[in-house]
Amino acid sequence: xxxxxxxxxxxxxxxxGIVDYDGAQFEVRLDLVNVxxxxxxxxxxxxxxxxxxxxxxxxxxxxxRQIGELQNGG
Amino acid sequence: MEDKLRNDPHFIRLLAQKIHDLSEGLEKIKIMxxxxxxxxxxxxxxxxxxxxxxxxxxxxxGCPVCITPQKDIERMIFLAEHGLTITTFGDxxxxxxxxxxxxxxxxxxxxxxxxxxxxNALAIAKKEEKEVVHxxxxxxxxVPTSSxxxxxxxxxxxxxxxxxxxxxxxEFLMKNDLKVDGLIDPGHVSSIIGVRxxxxxxxxxxxxxxISGFEPGDIMLSVYMLLCxxxxxxxxxxxxxxxxxxxxxxxxxxxxxxxxxEHVDAAWRALPMIPSSxxxxxxxxxxxxxxxxxxxxxxxxxxxxxEDSACRCKEILLGVCSSEECPxxxxxxxxxxxxxxxxxxxxxxxxxxxIYGQS
Ligand code: SF4
Numbered sequence: 001x002x003x004x005x006x007x008x009x010x011x012x013x014x015x016x017g018i019v020d021y022d023g024a025q026f027e028v029r030l031d032l033v034n035v036x037x038x039x040x041x042x043x044x045x046x047x048x049x050x051x052x053x054x055x056x057x058x059x060x061x062x063x064x065r066q067i068g069e070l071q072n073g074g
Numbered sequence: 075m076e077d078k079l080r081n082d083p084h085f086i087r088l089l090a091q092k093i094h095d096l097s098e099g100l101e102k103i104k105i106m107x108x109x110x111x112x113x114x115x116x117x118x119x120x121x122x123x124x125x126x127x128x129x130x131x132x133x134x135x136g137c138p139v140c141i142t143p144q145k146d147i148e149r150m151i152f153l154a155e156h157g158l159t160i161t162t163f164g165d166x167x168x169x170x171x172x173x174x175x176x177x178x179x180x181x182x183x184x185x186x187x188x189x190x191x192x193x194n195a196l197a198i199a200k201k202e203e204k205e206v207v208h209x210x211x212x213x214x215x216x217v218p219t220s221s222x223x224x225x226x227x228x229x230x231x232x233x234x235x236x237x238x239x240x241x242x243x244x245e246f247l248m249k250n251d252l253k254v255d256g257l258i259d260p261g262h263v264s265s266i267i268g269v270r271x272x273x274x275x276x277x278x279x280x281x282x283x284x285i286s287g288f289e290p291g292d293i294m295l296s297v298y299m300l301l302c303x304x305x306x307x308x309x310x311x312x313x314x315x316x317x318x319x320x321x322x323x324x325x326x327x328x329x330x331x332x333x334x335x336e337h338v339d340a341a342w343r344a345l346p347m348i349p350s351s352x353x354x355x356x357x358x359x360x361x362x363x364x365x366x367x368x369x370x371x372x373x374x375x376x377x378x379x380x381e382d383s384a385c386r387c388k389e390i391l392l393g394v395c396s397s398e399e400c401p402x403x404x405x406x407x408x409x410x411x412x413x414x415x416x417x418x419x420x421x422x423x424x425x426x427x428x429i430y431g432q433s
Contacts (some may be wrong), residue, residue, distance in 0.1 A: 029193055029223045032194030032327045042265060042318050047219045049327065050265035050318050
């Protein structure tokens with residue numbers, strides 16, 4: 001089962017790190033990603049598999065914008 | 075976009091309204107996803123009840139435990155009964171085969187350990203100094219974790235690979251004309267493989283696809299994006315899950331997969347063989363391939379195929395039947411006494427329908 005929520009890297013030593021989920025902390029392997037402390041990652045079976053990109057997320061697709069406008073403008 | 079917004083009921087209602095508006099001009103539309111976690115979100119959040127009557131959201135073969143062939147489970151039981159230590163994800167333990175489950179073998183004294191990931195399996199091998207065989211199940215999201223293990227060339231450790239790949243499965247589903255109008259592609263498989271591997275399927279079968287995240291808002295937005303494509307008669311691969319899926323995927327992970335695995339034709343439980351949909355360990359790493367490393371033991375392994383009773387997992391995995399339509403559902407088949415794999419795994423459609431009391 002995929003864990004949908006991203007965790008924040010708070011420690012890194014070599015190919016291992018500690019990921020924080022709102023206070024709950026777990027050891028993760030970092031072999032599959034290029035990340036630094038402070039980055040948010042998606043974790044699958046104990047491995048970080050991708051870094052979350054806030055920029056890409058903000059850039060967003062037109063539909064998000066349309067929906068956002070709808071929400072603001074009513 | 076903020077994750078909060080994705081869970082905001084107001085936002086989801088707005089999307090539902092837009093979906094209703096769009097669907098008025100459309101015929102019956104069938105959308106298939108191929109991910110146990112998507113099914114979980116859909117059922118747990120009651121998303122189907124928010125959709126118009128002509129929009130059907132069905133689940134396909136997206137539960138890795140459910141599609142693992144009986145033969146491989148029996149092979150693992152055989153290895154366990156020959157004194158090897160077996161590591162497996164917990165979901166696999168109770169999957170029934172015609173000759174029992176891994177849990178049955180464990181109860182008889184076989185050394186079968188549940189792990190959360192392959193790192194735990196490696197740690198067990200290191201500690202025990204006994205031969206450990208890890209049950210390598212899962213799609214592209216899990217495959218690179220097996221690659222990391224293979225590349226570390228561990229002692230007394232091997233993997234039985236039943237890894238499977240999603241684009242090849244989608245190709246198979248489309249080829250078999252399941253009358254699906256749109257596909258919701260799995261988010262974390264796509265984090266690894268990227269957007270491109272889905273493009274040939276869209277081109278060849280004129281099918282619209284959207285890669286989706288796992289929040290309720292992600293899935294509703296993906297449905298909306300698919301309906302936009304369908305009403306504009308476009309067959310593109312769009313990415314809703316931009317925050318975790320790049321166009322080319324995760325290069326590091328893909329390189330490791332390519333180094334360690336190669337595509338082979340492979341069986342999926344309840345489904346026919348799907349060309350090129352399996353990943354076998356490359357010859358260079360055969361020392362860590364349980365099929366080679368334990369060839370001696372496995373040469374005595376015989377497998378006799380028996381049809382899965384009256385279980386309708388096949389139709390469930392193809393999205394042509396719901397759990398409620400299976401006569402065994404709830405009456406005979408329950409998570410405590412499962413008849414088919416779809417009732418065991420937390421990612422199995424029947425299990426999810428049972429737990430949440432709806433289909
Ligand atoms: S309810 Fe049980 S028997 Fe029926 S399809 Fe699902 S797993 Fe198979």
